[in-house]
Amino acid sequence: MTLDSRPSEARTRLLTTASKIFYSEGIHAVGVDRIVAEAKVTRATFYRHFPGKEDLILAYLREVHQMDRTQVDAAIAAGGRSPVDLLTAIAAAISARIQSPGFRGCAFLNAAAEYPDKDHPVHREIVAHRQWFLDTLTTLMAQVHAATAEPAARHFVMLRDGAMAAGCLNDPALVADTFLRGIEGLLRINSERNAAESAQPVG
Known part of the structure; x- marks a missing residue:
């Protein structure tokens, strides 16, 4: 056929x-x-x-990935915003999704629970999506504070994963608010680190 x-x-x-x-x-x-x-x-x-x-x-997961990627790429391509504003916008989109009707968590985390075998094509598709998201956040975080970009990006992903899991178990509005406060604190700490280092005299 x-x-x-x-x-x-x-x-x-x-x-x-x-x-x-x-x-x-x-x-x-x-x-x-x-x-x-x-x-x-x-x-x-x-x-x-x-x-x-x-x-x-696989087509289903790639469709979800493309929707996520299109949303993030559009925010970045729009220009005129600082890295902190872009990361805040990404967090706001996640917050809105958590509070949307019919929300049942992250499609990729849900699929990962059903396909734990790391060698399975579905699991590899999940990992590829998460690596793209982590790489995107790391690139943006590097513009906030280069020295802590990788751990800060991982922190963002963990906050996001926790919010996605809690959003279909607890009050979505409360979960979304807690998530946004966490991201706000993460960005503030790294921005302050960058500002402090920039203020130090050279030599």
Whole structure:
């Protein structure tokens, strides 16, 4: 069978349907038959676009990754803002997501719980997404305080992960506020470090 990866209404419908169910109910719990039925396509159509369920899962995660990347890249490309403002904007977008209707945590962390094998293609896709996010934050943090860019970026990711997990267990508004306060403190500390070092006399 020839795989058809071209954009099409059927492929979009399959991916949209699967993404909604995977996120709300989990990946392993959902079979191809249900996706085909809810997307209103035939099994032949499904397999024309995706050789198997794993390929659909990878497409789902890549779609989520692209949405995240587009949002971050757009903020950076807009220009005219300091690194602190950009990092604050990224945090604000995360905060808004936590408080959005139907929020059920991070799609990648949820998928990681179902695919713990580090050699599995799905797990590798998750790691690639998280590495992109960490690298992006590290680049921005380096412009706030170069010496602590890497640990500060990891701190940001950990705050984000905690907020994503708590956001579907506790009051989302309270979790989002706590997360933003944590990011604000992280950025303030590193900005003050940079200012203090810049004020020191040379030589």
